[in-house]
Amino acid sequence: xxxxxxxxxxxxxxxxxxxxxxxxxxxxxxxxxxxxxxxxxxxxxxxxxxxxxxxxxxxxxxxxxxxxxxxxxxxxxxxxxxxxxxxxxxxxxxxxxxxxxxx
Amino acid sequence: xxxxxxxxxxxxxxxxxxxxxxxxxxxxxxxxxxxxxxxxxxxxxxxxxxxxxxxxxxxxxxxxxxxxxxxxxxxxxxxxxxxxxxxxxxxxxxxxxxxxxxxxxxxxxxxxxxxxxxxxxxxxxxxxxxxxxxxxxxxxxxxxxxxxxxxxxxxxxxxxxxxxxxxxxxxxxxxxxxxxxxxxxxxxxxxxxxxxxxxxxxxxxxxxxxxxxxxxxxxxxxxxxxxxxxxxxxxxxxxxx
Numbered sequence: 001x002x003x004x005x006x007x008x009x010x011x012x013x014x015x016x017x018x019x020x021x022x023x024x025x026x027x028x029x030x031x032x033x034x035x036x037x038x039x040x041x042x043x044x045x046x047x048x049x050x051x052x053x054x055x056x057x058x059x060x061x062x063x064x065x066x067x068x069x070x071x072x073x074x075x076x077x078x079x080x081x082x083x084x085x086x087x088x089x090x091x092x093x094x095x096x097x098x099x100x101x102x103x
Numbered sequence: 104x105x106x107x108x109x110x111x112x113x114x115x116x117x118x119x120x121x122x123x124x125x126x127x128x129x130x131x132x133x134x135x136x137x138x139x140x141x142x143x144x145x146x147x148x149x150x151x152x153x154x155x156x157x158x159x160x161x162x163x164x165x166x167x168x169x170x171x172x173x174x175x176x177x178x179x180x181x182x183x184x185x186x187x188x189x190x191x192x193x194x195x196x197x198x199x200x201x202x203x204x205x206x207x208x209x210x211x212x213x214x215x216x217x218x219x220x221x222x223x224x225x226x227x228x229x230x231x232x233x234x235x236x237x238x239x240x241x242x243x244x245x246x247x248x249x250x251x252x253x254x255x256x257x258x259x260x261x262x263x264x265x266x267x268x269x270x271x272x273x274x275x276x277x278x279x280x281x282x283x284x285x286x287x288x289x290x291x292x293x294x295x296x297x298x299x300x301x302x303x304x305x306x307x308x309x310x311x312x313x314x315x316x317x318x319x320x321x322x323x324x325x326x327x328x329x330x331x332x333x334x335x336x337x338x339x340x341x342x343x344x
Contacts, residue, residue, distance in 0.1 A: 016126075016283060037297070070293045070302060077290035080245055080283075088283045090130060091290060 007066040010051065010101050011094050013076060015058040017087035023053040026060060029082040030089070034075040046072050051098065059092075061101060069094065105306065107288035108134035108313040110159065110185060110207075111240060111276030117143045121150055122282045128154045130287045134317065136161040136185055136276075159317050161185040163209070169198035176204045184320050187238065191216050200229040206316060207236050207274065210262075212243035214251045222262035231269040236316055237262065239298070239308075240278030241291050259298040272316065273300075275308035 015021060021029075027050045034043045046068040053060035064072040076089045095101040109132050114120045120143055127135050136159035137147045144160060151158040162183035166172035172188065172195055180186060187207035190196040199205045208230065211217050222230075222237050230237065239259060244252055266273050275295055279285045286294070288309045295305035322328055327335040 070296055073290055073293035074296055077286045077294050078245065086283045088286065090287050 006047075007096070008063050009066040009069045009072075009094055009096060010098050011062050011064070011069075011072065011076070012092045012101050013060055013062060014090050014092055015060075015082070015087055016090060017058075017082065017085055019083065019085040019087065020055065020058065021082050021087070022055055023050060023060075025083050026050065026053055029079050029087075030062065030075065033078045034071075037075055037078055038071055042068075042071060046075070048072060048075075061098065066096070105288075105310040106133045106314055107131055107310050108136075108159075108317070109277050109279075109285070109288075109291075109309070110134075110136040110161065110274055110313045110317075111138070111187075111238065111278045112136065112285070113138045113163075113278060113280050114143070115280040117146065119281055120147050123279065123285060124150050124154065124156060126282045126285050128156050130285065132288065133157060134159060134314065136317075138163050159184050161187060163187045163189060165189040165191065166195055167192070169194040172198050172202070176202060180204045181324065184317060184324065190220055193220055196220055196226060197229065200226045200235055201233050202235075203233045205233070205235050206320060207238040209238050209240070212240070212255065214255055214258075217255060217258055221258050222265055224265050224268070227265040227269040227271055230266075230271050236272040236274050236312065237266045238274045238276055239263075239295070240276055241286065241294055242278035242280070242284050244294070244297070245284065256297055263298050263300060267304075272312040273304075273308050274313050274316065275305065276313075 030048060034046055047065045049063045051061040051063050073091055076091055079089045081087055093101055109127060112123050112135055114123055124147060134157040138161050148158050160183045162179055164175050166175055185206045187209050188199040188205050189209045190199055191211050199208055210221055244256060275291055277285050277291060292305035292309050295308060
């Protein structure tokens with residue numbers, strides 16, 4: 001049996017904060033935000049994956065199920081702190097492929 | 104292309120104004136309203152001119168009684184493009200929702216007050232006759248995750264339904280007091296999903312609805328305005344030729 005592959009959306013984002021964060025901390029903050037807003041079921045539907053994160057520029061790319069893009073955006077907007085310091089995650093661009101996101 | 108507007112930037116100190124306006128511009132807003140004193144507004148105006156942002160003057164009034172509301176409106180109506188009333192008592196809410204000089208109805212984020220005074224169906228009926236809009240501040244729900252916030256979200260959902268039933272324009276604002284509380288327009292619109300707004304409705308709440316309100320008020324405050332739909336097109340010299 002094979003699982004049907006769902007369409008994906010890639011979101012490039014920037015973090016604005018006085019602090020500097022690593023990939024794990026950002027991933028934990030995003031997951032926590034989704035869990036708080038939509039619970040475990042929401043997390044399984046949105047299926048977020050942090051594809052890459054540049055610690056120097058505090059920018060990254062996150063992938064989600066395209067049907068739940070709005071939930072993903074809301075969860076990112078809901079992040080108000082990472083590792084205890086105030087932060088906001090701003091989505092810069094959304095695309096169906098990583099290639100066009102980077103171009 | 105949508106022209107996004109955030110009608111509620113509420114800087115906690117004047118030093119925050121420039122960083123907030125720069126950030127709002129970077130995030131794609133084209134129109135912002137700042138609640139500040141005269142000095143702060145002057146500072147904001149010069150920065151907005153540089154950035155190409157359209158600055159809207161806004162005044163938040165928090166009257167204790169309906170009589171105080173009426174006198175405040177008489178005094179301040181023409182000094183700001185947008186007048187927002189923070190309704191914390193029923194008489195103020197009733198008066199504000201039927202007074203055509205009020206632009207925005209705002210409510211307390213404190214659950215104890217909000218569960219008593221909120222945008223109920225009677226308010227929606229009155230507001231539909233006076234052209235008031237209902238404002239939701241995203242900052243009210245952004246900083247707490249607990250049972251109280253869940254209850255607040257429920258009340259907001261009811262309020263939104265009441266507004267939709269009577270076609271009251273709903274305006275979604277950040278209510279940000281610092282740069283880190285501002286979100287991108289589509290991020291704010293996505294958060295409206297929590298209170299049951301569709302994607303299209305939510306996008307209107309951060310673009311068309313606030314823009315319509317500001318355009319209407321600017322027309323009203325202009326010297327050529329006579330009454331809704333009637334304005335002076337040309338003035339003739341009264342002296343005979």
